[in-house]
Amino acid sequence: PVFTKARAGGVTSLLILPGSANLFGGRGVSVKNVPAVTVQQMKFPGAPYTLKMACGENPKGRYGSRGRAPATRMGEVAGFRRAWIDAAEYGRKVDAYEKKHARGEGGEAPKRDLGLETLAGVLKGDILVQNHCYRADEMAVMLDVGHEFGYKTRAFHHAVEAYKIADLLVADDVCVATWATRWGFKMEAYDAIEENAAILSKAGVCVAIHSDEQRLIQRLNVESAVAIAAGRRAGIDIPQEEAIKWITLNPAKIMGIADKTGSLEPGKMADVVLWSKNPFSVYAIAEKVFIDGALVLDTSDPATRYRSDFEIGQPVGEE
Template sequence: MRVLTTAVAAFAAAALGGCATTAPPPGTAVQNTPVQSAPIQSAPIQSGRTKSLPKGLDSGRNDAAYASTYQPLPSRPTALVDATIFTGTGERIERGVVLIRDGRIEAVGAAIVPPASYDLVDAHGKYVTPGLIDAHSHLGVYPSPSAPAHSDGNELTDPNTAGVWAEHSVWPQDPGFNLARAGGVTTLLVLPGSGNLIGGRSVTLRNIPARTVQDMKFPGAPYGLKMACGENPKRVYGNRNRAPSTRMGNVAGYRTAWINAADYGRRWDDYRAKVDRGDKADPPKRDLQLETLVGVLNGEILVENHCYRADEMVQMIGIAREFGYRITAFHHALEAYKIADILAKEDICVATWANWWGSKLEAWDAVEANAPMIHAAGGCAIIKSDDPDVIQRLNQEAAEALAAGRAAGYEITEGEAMKWITLNPAKAIGLDKETGSLEVGKRADVVLWDKNPFSIYAKAERVYLDGAVAYDRHDRRYQPKSDFELGQGAGR
């Protein structure tokens, strides 16, 4: 990379806290330009004027106990010039310029003259994209090294564990976060596993080195609810002589859960109505499981639904209609191509792979062109990982899907395919207004590639989060290591 004016943005010791990463050398100049963000919101049940209950007992009270403490890394005004730019909106710009200021995208285009005060990065012959977004990850809850002591993604104690939160299992020192950043991933949705009908809440993370999961939580991101249909829950519980043991048992389990949640919400509404009238009333006992489900019914928590078979996806849509919530995305969804028109009409995203199939019967009837077929039907196609290795090469997985789609006769541009790993996953996690594309005002999550990112030979040279250099392939100061890795390979 030819740098016309050397960038001096570096990791700040205060931001990184000396834990879970290596710090820059002493005396490295930094300039802190924080991004203004709304505080994280949990999913309170809506209420009117109510008498205050003791702390922790009111399901509608948000004391931000697990609020985001994310702080952007130090950044400087930067211009990436003379690049081929995939904006994430479908557009491709030749010999373009991206201006970054105060952690946001200031301008994108082909006829922009950078201000003289900006750090200029000569990107001639290189490619610039938005930061990649993984809409389905288990980093931190199934961290490396893989061991029973680290297996914290599936709470296999009940078919409905809606009360658990993935963030309470995330280990921020998982070396996988650093490897994913080197692959261009700037934001990821970490989900519980798929062993239960309802597995619990997901958490959206900014991919920075951090001491705590709160330091990684994306400010203002909505929570998601992980649900799973098909073989997984019936296999886990059927083998223990417990329900569910069939697909019809699965569906009965979902419906029972939503009935109980609706009743729980009604009881809280009745309590608050009485208090507002000045009547004496005893509040319902707070229930973490039902509280999360009511958040879904109120539209505050997104539904991320593991489901492979086309017929089961349609069943899940029916359940959503019965209880008045909507499904944000089906995950894995290898048979989504069979109902692409239905999913497009329902505005349900499909987070899938190009080449992962055959692990079980419900994953058998797959095609590599699944994502392109969803795209061609006008739907929201996403390439995701569900894997600590695939998350390092989401661009290659998208390229494989694109090639399969073109071989099947679908005329899809690289600019459109870029949406599968940027803007579409941002939509599926409720953050497409903040990130996922190089548009003015959005977070400056940017990747500089040495080659076309749809090439198997492409590597991310530099990764920016909120306009700050978070990874640089050619500068070891920006190649952080987990504390867990420190000391390994010493002397080499």
């Protein structure tokens, strides 16, 4: 049901990631928000693979409460480094075998390891890293880990303290996917501020306003407006033509599809939303939503306003 609600909020594409209980949560998937039955029918054509990583309270709390590592933030970094060392070794073995195979030489292929295969893909630059991380000091550490092993972080997600290290993020060309209004729900979220997106944007960071759950995805435009207003109160006036990138072009960059969608340019996919008012107005409604040029939502046409059985519910029988 939430895919339909997201379309009603003007969302044409989504990056869906595994949860944040593990250091490496697994691969994410980019999809086009079209009505379909299977993931394969929705997958965004040509989108690169992504890897979800997580640092901070979630993994250390998950495992520490069970008496297992990583139980501390130091333990998390040790786990990351061990994994990257193993991935680099695995990649070397695979490369050596492929070179021998290309020369017609014998030898047994290394046993396929799906986890190390994904990490090796990151080290080769083929898979984009999406890192769940809240605190500024931890984001800085994760950048250091990336420097040590030669991989780049495409975006820090949530990143409520990113405003403290805007200079580091600019230097490494790392994006931030964050909120404006969510804070204080755990210790590492207590230094969140509504001005985060505006401060980062002014500094030159690629900023996206994300949802991370099924309600906020319906009003990313309003969440962006909150961030704009907070910036203005702090003396940071982000132009609306720049702020609209927070929910259009910049998310596309994070997903690795900015060459295909995210802005109105010749040659790109016709993923277009027509709003009833300025999209940063709380009264704005996505009146028409086009994906690949096809009209998938029209508020004047009930036939496009799909409701699932989950929302309709079950009929009440007579007693």
